[in-house]
Amino acid sequence: MDVSDDDSDIAVAEPVASSSTSSSGKGDNETEHPWPHLKKLFSIKDKNKKNGNFIMQCKLCLPRLVETSAYKNSSSNLRKHVKRIHPSKVKDYDDCIVTGRNKRTSSSSPHCVPNKQTKITDMVSGGAPKCVLQSTVDKLVIDFVSHFKASKALYISRLNPAEIAFLSEYCTVMKPLVRALNILQSETNTHMGWLLPTIYQLEVKLKRMATANKVKVCLPLVQAIQQGIQKRFGEMMQDPELIATSILLPKFKTSWTDNPDIIQRGLDYIKAHLHTMAEEEAEPQRVSSDDDDFFSFKPRKSQAGELDGYLACLSDKMDLLHSFPSIKKLSLKVNTDLPASAACERLFSCAGLLFTAKRARIDCVNFENQLLLKLNSVGKMLEPYHITTWFSL
DSSP states (O other), X not given: OOOOSOTTEEEEOSOOOHHHHHHHHHHHHHSOOXXXXXXXXXXXXXXXXXXXXXXXXXXXXXXXXXXXXXXXTOOHHHHHHHHHHOGGGHHHHHHHHHHHHHHHHHHSOTTSOOSSOXXXXXXXXXXXXXXXXXXXXXXXXXXXXXXXXXXHHHTOOOOOHXXXXXXXXXXXXXXXXXXXXXXXXXXXXXXXXXXXXXXXXXXXXXXXXXXXXOOSTTHHHHHHHHXXXXXXXXXXXXXXXXXXXXXXXXXXXXXXXOOHHHHHHHHHHHHHHHHHHXXXXXXXXXXXXXXHHHTXXXXXXXXXXXXXXXXXXXXXXXXXXXGOHHHHHHHHHHHOOOSOOHHHHHHHHHHHHXXXXXXXXXXXXXXXXXXXXXXXXXXXXXXXXXXXXXHTO
C-alpha cells in the first residue's frame, strides 16, 4: 500500500467500490466546489458538516485516489499537497489561484458599495499587487482630480463645479509664481541681474489677472502675493545698483520694464561708474608738466557712446559684452556673486547661537540687532579689519 506522508492526505491503494464512486458523484452534485478555479487539479469529495471542512480528491494522483482535507476558508493544504507530491505542478497551481482572483475582481459589480474604503492599489488591474509604481499612483491621482476617471472605482462623489472652478483659478494664479521661483532658484542663471526682471514680470502678470477679471474666487490670493512681493522686494526694486545689473545683461537691457524712471535711474548709475572707471584708467597714463596738468581736460574715449552702442545692439547673447570692454568690466563687477558661502555660513552660525529655545518668541528686529551686535564684537577682535572685511574673508 502506497500511503502519503501528510496526515491530511488519505491514500487508497485499491480501486474503490461502486458504492463509493456513486456517493462521490452524488457529493459532487450536491456540494458546490469551493474553489472553481482549482477544478482541473482537485475535485470535491465530501464536506464535513461538523467543522465545515472539505475533503478534496487530487486529480494529479490518478489513478491513485488521494484525498486531502482543506479548511473552508483556506486552500493552503491543497498547495502543500501539490508542493510535496507534485513539485513540478506548483506553478500551475499558482496560476490557477491568480486566475481565480482576477475573475473575482472583474466579476464584482461596480454598483455595489464596499464595506470598507477602497484603496488606490485595488484599482490596478489584476487585483491589489504588493508593489505599485509611483508613476501609477501619480496617474491615478491626476485622473481623479482632472478627469474623474477614478471616482467610480473609488466609490466617491466627483468634484462639484465650484471646486473645479477654484482649482482652475488656483492653477492659473500659481503658474507664473512657480515659474518665477524656478528661474530664481535655477543653477544656470545665477546673475544678480535676473532678479528684478523676474519680479517685474511676475507683478505684470498678476496685475493683468486682477484687472482682466480672469480670477474671481482666487482674487484675495493674487492680492496677497502682490503685497508679499512689495514687502520683500519693494526697496530692492528701487535700488539703482540692482537696476543697473539687469540693464548690463544683454538678455534684458532696458526692455524688462515700461517704467522710464526705473530705467533712467539704472542708466545714471552706469554712466557714473563708467566715468569713474575711465578716470582711474587715465590717471596712471597722465605724465606731463605742471602747466599741462593745469590745463588738463582729461582726454578719454566717450563712455556714453559705448553705452549707447551696447543698448542699440539687437543681440541678446552674453558674447555681446566682448565688444564693449568697459560695459563688460562693469557687468562682471555688479553681476558676479561671491565665490564662496563662508560669510553666509558664519552669519547663520552666529544666528543659531542666538536663537535658542528661551528666545523662541523674540521679535525680528531685536533678533537682527543682537546678531549685528554679536558680529560687531567679533569684528573688534579682528582689528584692524572692519566687520564688512571680516564678512568678505
